[in-house]
Amino acid sequence: MKPASKASEIERIADTIARAVAEQRLPPGTRLVEAQLVDSLKANRNHVRSALQRLALRRIVSIQPNRGASIAQPSVEEARAVFTARSVIERGVIEILVSGVRKLDISLLKKQRDKEQAAIRNGPREVIIRESGQFHLLLARLAGNAVLEEMLNDLITRSSLIISLYQQHNNPQCGCDEHGNIIQAIEAQDPVKAVQCMSHHLHDIEMHLNLAFWETRTVDFGSVFSEEAESRLL
Amino acid sequence: MKPASKASEIERIADTIARAVAEQRLPPGTRLVEAQLVDSLKANRNHVRSALQRLALRRIVSIQPNRGASIAQPSVEEARAVFTARSVIERGVIEILVSGVRKLDISLLKKQRDKEQAAIRNGPREVIIRESGQFHLLLARLAGNAVLEEMLNDLITRSSLIISLYQQHNNPQCGCDEHGNIIQAIEAQDPVKAVQCMSHHLHDIEMHLNLAFWETRTVDFGSVFSEEAESRLL
DNA sequence: GTAGATTAAATTGTTAACAATGTTGGAGCC
DNA sequence: GGCTCCAACATTGTTAACAATTTAATCTAC
Numbered sequence: 196m197k198p199a200s201k202a203s204e205i206e207r208i209a210d211t212i213a214r215a216v217a218e219q220r221l222p223p224g225t226r227l228v229e230a231q232l233v234d235s236l237k238a239n240r241n242h243v244r245s246a247l248q249r250l251a252l253r254r255i256v257s258i259q260p261n262r263g264a265s266i267a268q269p270s271v272e273e274a275r276a277v278f279t280a281r282s283v284i285e286r287g288v289i290e291i292l293v294s295g296v297r298k299l300d301i302s303l304l305k306k307q308r309d310k311e312q313a314a315i316r317n318g319p320r321e322v323i324i325r326e327s328g329q330f331h332l333l334l335a336r337l338a339g340n341a342v343l344e345e346m347l348n349d350l351i352t353r354s355s356l357i358i359s360l361y362q363q364h365n366n367p368q369c370g371c372d373e374h375g376n377i378i379q380a381i382e383a384q385d386p387v388k389a390v391q392c393m394s395h396h397l398h399d400i401e402m403h404l405n406l407a408f409w410e411t412r413t414v415d416f417g418s419v420f421s422e423e424a425e426s427r428l429l
Numbered sequence: 430m431k432p433a434s435k436a437s438e439i440e441r442i443a444d445t446i447a448r449a450v451a452e453q454r455l456p457p458g459t460r461l462v463e464a465q466l467v468d469s470l471k472a473n474r475n476h477v478r479s480a481l482q483r484l485a486l487r488r489i490v491s492i493q494p495n496r497g498a499s500i501a502q503p504s505v506e507e508a509r510a511v512f513t514a515r516s517v518i519e520r521g522v523i524e525i526l527v528s529g530v531r532k533l534d535i536s537l538l539k540k541q542r543d544k545e546q547a548a549i550r551n552g553p554r555e556v557i558i559r560e561s562g563q564f565h566l567l568l569a570r571l572a573g574n575a576v577l578e579e580m581l582n583d584l585i586t587r588s589s590l591i592i593s594l595y596q597q598h599n600n601p602q603c604g605c606d607e608h609g610n611i612i613q614a615i616e617a618q619d620p621v622k623a624v625q626c627m628s629h630h631l632h633d634i635e636m637h638l639n640l641a642f643w644e645t646r647t648v649d650f651g652s653v654f655s656e657e658a659e660s661r662l663l
Numbered sequence: 664g665t666a667g668a669t670t671a672a673a674t675t676g677t678t679a680a681c682a683a684t685g686t687t688g689g690a691g692c693c
Numbered sequence: 694g695g696c697t698c699c700a701a702c703a704t705t706g707t708t709a710a711c712a713a714t715t716t717a718a719t720c721t722a723c
């Protein structure tokens with residue numbers, strides 16, 4: 196007897212990979228060879244192929260015809276677009292939550308926040324990343340909108356990708372408990388402040404990235420192989 | 430020589446179907462038999478299957494294991510979620526446009542609006558629907574955010590589905606040129622008003638639907654087969 | 664005639680072999 | 694040595710046959 200429905204086998208594969216990406220266990224650019232996946236995930240090749248195509252649609256992997264799939268390497272432009280989109284969606288989520296249309300269980304948010312704080316103190320990096328993402332996702336879930344939740348789920352995974360590509364230091368997450376501030380503002384039913392907190396939080400994450408550095412850097416062989424670059428090799 | 434790249438064959442199929450759905454040539458619930466699609470779209474069965482799975486991911490078709498695919502029939506709950514999500518995203522788009530970060534070519538919007546007005550006067554229904562969708566999509570494109578644009582593209586298609594399921598009369602689109610109002614507000618660089626116009630516009634569309642009617646109606650055989658329903662058969 | 668069972672057809676799901684393409688490594692040549 | 698060319702390998706893409714499942718039709722019993 197198979198516990199999971201047969202149709203969701205593809206989903207299982209896709210989610211396994213997506214999660215590994217979200218938790219930064221699969222770095223951007225990693226090649227995903229079908230045969231390897233088939234045997235490490237104990238799956239049918241067709242299912243693996245379908246899963247890869249799904250992930251390609253979600254921009255988590257990129258597929259080049261006849262050359263296989265690999266974990267995506269979002270461009271700076273895409274990175275900015277993702278964070279802007281997150282801001283748009285998450286501000287919308289916050290507005291829904293604060294508008295008081297649904298009776299909101301703040302304790303769930305606090306519980307998630309505690310879980311995250313515990314992870315920050317002594318958890319491994321991937322757990323920290325996961326719990327942080329879960330907080331944002333929980334907000335969307337509490338807003339009771341499956342469409343926004345699903346979109347945000349994708350964006351969070353893509354954010355992980357972006358962060359592991361463009362992070363400056365290996366500062367896992369800012370320690371300044373911005374999630375706590377968001378909870379406070381929601382609890383206080385202050386729409387303006389809550390939205391501000393969220394905007395600020397996302398902006399903060401984006402600003403800790405190296406985006407500006409790579410922005411204008413079209414691969415410019417002239418300067419790349421100048422004395423400056425060469426001197427670094429010594 | 431094949432003009433389109435081989436990899437995008439799946440995309441071609443998916444887009445053909447999605448477009449037919451968006452223009453309401455394929456009504457909700459229509460069964461999509463693989464063999465039929467293979468031969469009417471001159472395609473490989475694998476490609477058709479992949480395309481169907483893609484569309485299932487976009488919630489445009491629904492696939493039931495061993496029972497094939499059919500055009501989705503979004504629930505009332507999903508319908509509301511879609512419109513709320515659209516509102517969130519499109520308000521975000523408007524804010525980006527009005528914020529003046531990008532120099533905006535208003536004439537493109539006006540041109541699209543004219544196209545739409547022309548369609549409303551004498552075009553066939555499907556063209557009206559298409560051009561109306563294109564207006565919203567154009568806003569997202571002008572905002573220069575591919576992520577938001579893609580999300581909105583999906584939502585617009587799903588909206589078409591919802592509208593053909595839940596529309597009250599066969600009023601194709603409101604004649605009151607709300608798109609024109611939106612353009613005006615953007616042109617006047619008035620963020621508050623522009624966002625209001627968009628909100629109002631989307632709310633308007635939603636309110637012209639029968640959602641409330643079906644909301645609580647769990648299929649309740651007792652009342653369905655009462656004298657009222659029977660009398661309608663005579 | 665209707666309910667239930669049985670068979671046939673239609674449809675989807677799976678598999679494995681084959682084809683096409685891309686990649687790697689080495690032999691021979693300059 | 695460095696280069697080109699070619700063959701072997703690895704990987705992806707395609708196809709067709711087969712298996713499993715659902716749907717429709719037919720038949721029998723009552």
